Amino acid sequence: xxxxxxxxxxxxxxxxxxxxxxxxxxxxxxxxxxxxxxxxxxxxxxxxxxxxxxxxxxxxxxxxxxxxxxxxxxxxxxxxxxxxxxxxxxxxxxxxxxxxxxxxxxxxxxxxxxxxxxxxxxxxxxxxxxxxxxxxxxxxxxxxxxxxxxxxxxxxxxxxxxxxxxxxxxxxxxxxxxxxxxxxxxxxxxxxxxxxxxxxxxxxxxxxxxxxxxxxxxxxxxxxxxxxxxxxxxxxxxxxxxxxxxxxxxxxxxxxxxxxxxxxxxxxxxxxxxxxxxxxxxxxxxxxxxxxxxxxxxxxxxxxxxxxxxxxxxxxxxxxxxxxxxxxxxxxxxxxxxxxxxxxxxxxxxxxxxxxxxxxxxxxxxxxxxxxxxxxxxxxxxxxxxxxxxxxxxxxxxxxxxxxxxxxxxxxxxxxxxxxxxxxxxxxxxxxxxxxxxx
Amino acid sequence: xxxxxxxxxxxxxxxxxxxxxxxxxxxxxxxxxxxxxxxxxxxxxxxxxxxxxxxxxxxxxxxxxxxxxxxxxxxxxxxxxxxxxxxxxxxxxxxxxxxxxxxxxxxxxxxxxxxxxxxxxxxxxxxxxxxxxxxxxxxxxxxxxxxxxxxxxxxxxxxxxxxxxxxxxxxxxxxxxxxxxxxxxxxxxxxxxxxxxxxxxxxxxxxxxxxxxxxxxxxxxxxxxxxxxxxxxxxxxxxxxxxxxxxxxxxxxxxxxxxxxxxxxxxxxxxxxxxxxxxxxxxxxxxxxxxxxxxxxxxxxxxxxxxxxxxxxxxxxxxxxxxxxxxxxxxxxxxxxxxxxxxxxxxxxxxxxxxxxxxxxxxxxxxxxxxxxxxxxxxxxxxxxxxxxxxxxxxxxxxxxxxxxxxxxxxxxxxxxxxxxxxxxxxxxxxxxxxxxxxxxxxxxxxxxxxxxxxxxxxxxxxxxxxxxxxxxxxxx
Numbered sequence: 001x002x003x004x005x006x007x008x009x010x011x012x013x014x015x016x017x018x019x020x021x022x023x024x025x026x027x028x029x030x031x032x033x034x035x036x037x038x039x040x041x042x043x044x045x046x047x048x049x050x051x052x053x054x055x056x057x058x059x060x061x062x063x064x065x066x067x068x069x070x071x072x073x074x075x076x077x078x079x080x081x082x083x084x085x086x087x088x089x090x091x092x093x094x095x096x097x098x099x100x101x102x103x104x105x106x107x108x109x110x111x112x113x114x115x116x117x118x119x120x121x122x123x124x125x126x127x128x129x130x131x132x133x134x135x136x137x138x139x140x141x142x143x144x145x146x147x148x149x150x151x152x153x154x155x156x157x158x159x160x161x162x163x164x165x166x167x168x169x170x171x172x173x174x175x176x177x178x179x180x181x182x183x184x185x186x187x188x189x190x191x192x193x194x195x196x197x198x199x200x201x202x203x204x205x206x207x208x209x210x211x212x213x214x215x216x217x218x219x220x221x222x223x224x225x226x227x228x229x230x231x232x233x234x235x236x237x238x239x240x241x242x243x244x245x246x247x248x249x250x251x252x253x254x255x256x257x258x259x260x261x262x263x264x265x266x267x268x269x270x271x272x273x274x275x276x277x278x279x280x281x282x283x284x285x286x287x288x289x290x291x292x293x294x295x296x297x298x299x300x301x302x303x304x305x306x307x308x309x310x311x312x313x314x315x316x317x318x319x320x321x322x323x324x325x326x327x328x329x330x331x332x333x334x335x336x337x338x339x340x341x342x343x344x345x346x347x348x349x350x351x352x353x354x355x356x357x358x359x360x361x362x363x364x365x366x367x368x369x370x371x372x373x374x375x376x377x378x379x380x381x382x383x384x385x386x387x388x389x390x391x392x393x394x395x396x397x398x399x400x401x402x403x404x405x406x407x408x409x410x411x412x413x414x415x416x417x418x419x420x421x422x423x424x425x426x427x428x429x430x431x432x433x434x435x436x437x438x439x
Numbered sequence: 440x441x442x443x444x445x446x447x448x449x450x451x452x453x454x455x456x457x458x459x460x461x462x463x464x465x466x467x468x469x470x471x472x473x474x475x476x477x478x479x480x481x482x483x484x485x486x487x488x489x490x491x492x493x494x495x496x497x498x499x500x501x502x503x504x505x506x507x508x509x510x511x512x513x514x515x516x517x518x519x520x521x522x523x524x525x526x527x528x529x530x531x532x533x534x535x536x537x538x539x540x541x542x543x544x545x546x547x548x549x550x551x552x553x554x555x556x557x558x559x560x561x562x563x564x565x566x567x568x569x570x571x572x573x574x575x576x577x578x579x580x581x582x583x584x585x586x587x588x589x590x591x592x593x594x595x596x597x598x599x600x601x602x603x604x605x606x607x608x609x610x611x612x613x614x615x616x617x618x619x620x621x622x623x624x625x626x627x628x629x630x631x632x633x634x635x636x637x638x639x640x641x642x643x644x645x646x647x648x649x650x651x652x653x654x655x656x657x658x659x660x661x662x663x664x665x666x667x668x669x670x671x672x673x674x675x676x677x678x679x680x681x682x683x684x685x686x687x688x689x690x691x692x693x694x695x696x697x698x699x700x701x702x703x704x705x706x707x708x709x710x711x712x713x714x715x716x717x718x719x720x721x722x723x724x725x726x727x728x729x730x731x732x733x734x735x736x737x738x739x740x741x742x743x744x745x746x747x748x749x750x751x752x753x754x755x756x757x758x759x760x761x762x763x764x765x766x767x768x769x770x771x772x773x774x775x776x777x778x779x780x781x782x783x784x785x786x787x788x789x790x791x792x793x794x795x796x797x798x799x800x801x802x803x804x805x806x807x808x809x810x811x812x813x814x815x816x817x818x819x820x821x822x823x824x825x826x827x828x829x830x831x832x833x834x835x836x837x838x839x840x841x842x843x844x845x846x847x848x849x850x851x852x853x854x855x856x857x858x859x860x861x862x863x864x865x866x867x868x869x870x871x872x873x874x875x876x877x878x879x880x881x882x883x884x885x886x887x888x889x890x891x892x893x894x895x896x897x898x899x900x901x902x903x904x905x906x907x908x909x910x911x912x913x914x915x916x
Contacts (some may be wrong), residue, residue, distance in 0.1 A: 033519075033892045037701045042531045045500030046517035047788045051489065055479070065482040070505040079592040081806050083484075094557040095477050120524050127528060138891035166891075168704045176703065245580035246616060246623035255621070309474075355825040357838060357858050361706035365836050367829040385830045388836060388860070392916065413502075416892035418786075425688075439834050439860055 001028055001155050002112070002147055004071055006137040008080060009149040012054070013160055014149055015084055021057040022084075023102055025280050026050075026147030029106070034121030034139040039130040041123070046142075049419070052080075053280070056087040060096040062154055063087050064310055073249035077114070087263055101304040103282030108155045111273075115161035115185045117141045122163065129195050130167075137167030144420055146276045158276035160184065160320075165191075166414045168370060169202045175383045177207070178224075178350055178370035182412035201371055206387035207314070207382035216386075216434040218345035218402070220375075223409035223427040228351040230266075230326060230427065232364050233393055235356075238291050239266070240300035243309060249362040249393065253297045258362075260295040260397040263404055267291055268301060269327040275422045279304075283316035291323070295398070327426040331404025338405070341377045347373040347380065351389070362393035365438075388439040395434070402431040444593045447508060447600060448488075448895055451480045452597050453515055455494035455522070457535045459596035461745060462488045462506070463787035468553065471584035471612075472565035473681040475573065479769055480558060482577075486785035492518040493535055496524035501786045526815050527750070530701075531773045538598060538768070539574060545604040545742040549638030553607070556639050561585065563586035563690050564642075571651035572615045573658045579623065580616040583651065585609065586885075587640065588897075592871040594747050608897065609641045612632040615654050618664040624657040624855055626840055631823050632679040634883040634897060636736050657841065662851060664880055667842050667914030673817030673871075674859060674910045675810055678880035680839050682821045682900035685800055687885065688863040689721075689728055689864040690898070692832035693755055694889075695766025696793040699773055706889045707830030710864065711761070718742045722867030727801040730779045731901075731916035738883025739796040743780060747789050755798070766793050785894035792890050797883075797899035803873025810850040810872050819843045819850065820857050828863075836860040842912075856915030866907065874903030 005026045012022055014049045028050040031374050035042040050069040055062060065083050069076045091287050119141040126139060141163035148156040165181040179198035181191050221229070236242030237250040252258045270277055281304060286359040290298045301321045307314035318324075349371030358363040374381045405428040413423035444462050451459050452691050463719045469482040487504040488511060499521025501514035572581035587609055594602040612629040635641055671851045677686060692709040696702060711719070732740050732750035743749055755763050766774060767782030770793050783794040811819070825838030842857035843850050861869075883899040 011572070031892075035701070035891050037530045037699070037703075041498075041525045041528045041531045042701055043498065043500065043790050044521045044525050045491075045502065045790065046521065047519075048501075048503040048505065048513070050504050051573055058603055062479045063482075064479055066505040067482065068485045068487060070507050072505060072507050072510070075507055090558055093557060094480060096561060097479060098476055123524070136700060140892065153894075166704065170700075170703060174708070178704070246618055247580065247625070252621065252622070257621070316697060353827045353832055355827040355836075355838070357825060358856055359834065360856075361916035363916055365827050367827065367834065386831070387828075388829070388834050390836075404874050417888065417895055437860075439836070 002159065005147045005149065007073065008076060011077060011138045012080055012084055013151045015064050015081065019058055021102065021168040022151040023055040023281060024149045025053040027419060028145040028146070029143060031060045031140055033113055033122045033419060034119060036191050037136045038136070038172050039133055040125065055351045056091055057100065057102065058060040058091050059400060060100060061091050061094050062097050062100055063091040063094060079388045086117070097199040099305040099308040101308055102150070103154065104152060106154045107284045110157045110279065111156070111159065113160040113184060117161050117186065119233055121335050125188065125191065126165065129192065133199065134170040135167055135172065138166065139163065140416060140420055144422060148278045148282060150282050152368065154282050155272065164412055164414055168197050171202060172207045175205045176370050177205055182413065204373065204380050205371065205383045208373045210384050212346065212374065212383045212387055212437060213382045216344065216436050217433040219432050220342045220345065220347045221430045222349045222429065223429050224411060225351045226356055226430050227411050227425050227427050228365060228366065229393065229396060230328065230425065232354045232356070234326065239325055240302040240310065241306045241311070241321055243255065243300055249356065249359050250297065256302065259324050260292060262295045263331050263401070264295050264397045265293050265329040267327050268325060269426065270325050272325060272424060275324045279316045280318060289315050306399045313348040328428060329342040329384040330406050330408055330428045333403040333431060334412045335407035338429065339375055339380065343378060346374050346384060347375050356392050363390065364393065366391040386397060387437045389436060390438045398434045402433055405429040446556050448511060448595060450513055451490065451515060453519060455492050455885070457493040457538065457597055458490065458749060459594060459844050460488055460490050461787060462593045464591040465786065466589045467586065468568065469584065469586045470558070470561050472569050472580060473579065473582035474563065475566060476567045477562045477566065485786070488514060489787045489790065490514045490518040491790065493533065494522045495526055496529070496532050497524070498529055499525060500790050501740065502513055504860055512719070533769045533772050537772065539746050541556055541600045541602055542600045543602055543742055547605065547636045549607055551638045551640040555641050557750060568647050568651045571648050572613060573723070574652060574653050574655045575617065577617045577619065577659055577662065578615055578655060579618040580614065581895045582614050583647065584612045594743070595749060600747050604741055604743060606636055606741065607638065608634050608636045608738055609639065610817040611642060611645060611647055613654060614653055614754060615648065615658050617658045617662040622662065624662040625659055626654040628654060628663065631884055632882045634684055634885045635838040636738055637741055650911055656691050657796065661841055661855050664853045664855045665858040669910065669913040671904065671909055673814045673908050674912060675817065675819045675904055675906045677819065677880060677904050678820040678825050678839065679818055680880065681800065681902040681905055682882045682884065683826050683837060684772035685798060685900050685902060686887070686898065687826060687828045688835055690765065690798045690868065692797040693765045694793045695770040695774055695776065698785055699770060702889065705891050707832065710831040710833045713776065715774065716764065720759055720868065721756050721761040722759045724759045725803050725873045726756055726759045726867055726870055727754065729754055729799050729801060730781065731799050733781065734797055734799065734881060734901060737797045737881050737901055740895050740899065742782060744782045744791065746782040746785045748780040748782060748798065753779050758907055765795060767791065783896055785896045789890065789892060789894045794858040794896055795887065795898040797901065799901040800903065802876050802879045802903045805872045806875055807878050807904055810904065811845055811850065811871070814845045817845040818857070819845060820859070824896045833863045835863060854914070856871065857910060858913065859910050859912045859913065861910060869907045869909055871908050872903060872906040874905060878904040
């Protein structure tokens, strides 16, 4: 695949006129998807997809085209040459782009991690272990490739095998627990342990439902639950542009009017290597960008285009300016003693379908879903009824934050819209006071 | 590939119980002008095929962007391989004799083709709309855009079906924000609601420039408006919010694959169960909801779904009684229920699943004035800006950009940060009155997410304004 990208890059670069710059982004994936319901296969198949984004820059103007490729050179050559001619003709019609920017320094890189995954073997192990449960979920397994090349000579390659098995176990009353196993190489012992944990939780969730009424509760938010709130925060919260135009839920914090608790420090941390470090216009992203430090808004993610629009220095964020690998620093609550620390309250393993109820004031709503329990005097009593919460981020991470746990969890994004995601989060859990449940 | 599809592919069909091959070619062009600058224009060209094989108790699919003969053969091999592996491991295996041979086509009516208007003219038009949006000094952000999508599908199978459909749709979008005392209010047009199957002429019919001036006036007034007060009150919901209400609390809970449990790990299940069909009182007597693929220019209008089932109009809810789920031919077999042609895939690289098509709330008999006149105290809400509902589609909360108070049968002041919440099972039974044709709008959203692997698809909703009683309405912090 790498050689093929090189070959078509050369084809296009050799066809350029002297006034033209070409930027190419290559995306490919070969994925086996196995979807399960009731511990049987619902749908299974393989998807092979290759695409190329071509960005032609000419005399301060730019036009982009994205193409699917066959990876058969004769077929693709015709399509690529035709597209280049089309872009060359049409780009002249457009006005100059005042925020046009691309990397002019050469920063090439190469990463290949081939694990030779076998989805049918994994699936057989999943079906074996789950046969006595009502399991529903999806296994995604295979290769993800990202490539970058420009006509100035830069070439970057990021190719890795990975899998993500995301599943839930249901009891007869419709209560469920959720678990996830994602890695580069399948380890049967790890999978067996994780599966056993979810089966163990299922036995507790089958206790009598504890009916919770609207009100304020002391809650534990697991890393997964907290990550849902951080996802909402990332809808513009760390975007320089969104803070400038006011669509950021944290714009008051960015202006210095609000703060989180001192124990809260967020960063964009690419050091786990899950997401490529090269930007779609060739810039190399820093390993670490501090976003919120000890409760104070530190820095936004700034795309090169925003940098030109607002005359600031960029940090190689993509145009959408939201984190791809966010990290929240740990706190002091012993992760092994969560129930004890919570005392009496609600243990929230999973939140669902969040949205803003007052974006200006960082207020979000959403619902409890998988594995949410009532806890009394440090003991899990039973699952709660589905409840809606409505709470501000300034309460959750500020005045009402009792503390963060001393262990983080790496959460791989399970999203497969259009293509498999390479985003991740590294998040501890949190204990929060007076968390408002409304319906 | 498009021209030769049938000739190339038919000889490759394998000798199995049933096989279909779906070729999809998509074209998308997005032009945006934000804060009076034309953003980089994007063009997307995409084509690929999906092969599905049912054989000897197994099912598998293979999808590829390699539409050469060798690529298609490889995709067939993937599908055969997975169908072999999944033999006797499936949730269910359909009765393949129920699949009918279909031959036909569908094409969106486009009076003016997208390509006939130059990129420069489109960009100039959007800059003009930007000027209208930025017509007040306190406006802090503004932008306008148009997205054009064409999706061409060809479908053949081992029982001699041959279907060709070409859908084109336009999604106009505008946004304008105003800041007052460090608080931002935003008005939008299009994004969640105004997608239509149409040619470029659709842009002329919606008068974007005039709408931009209206939005601009609106948002400045809204930024200085009072916060919505907490109240249990009457509410009239405008069509551009009704579509989310229909979508989330009627469309999704009636999807049969949810009811059968397929979506429990992701999009969720439903409070509706199979026993409720034919007798459950979903809403008041004036609630009538159809699955209607025949409405001209509505977003999901078509003649066939992606499993090759012929599409027809059917009542899902009639006079408030739940009649039929949104389940395709295969799901309906699993559930032993009636079907609609709703088995849809977002692209060639995802398998069809049960999806909303056009899910419409049929008009009633009241004009907007008549509905307002009947209310002593209430609120008229417009344009969704927040949506959230539980995994069984029961406890919902929606936010709207703008509320207009109603007092003694008349509109009074506007309010900001309008939210309302409720429970689906109670909410639709509080439907007091359904607007007539004068309040009815054909709308559609382009981004309904569901499925594992995930899929985003476009769905249509046509609806009048509707009046509900005893709704929990509240404002911001």
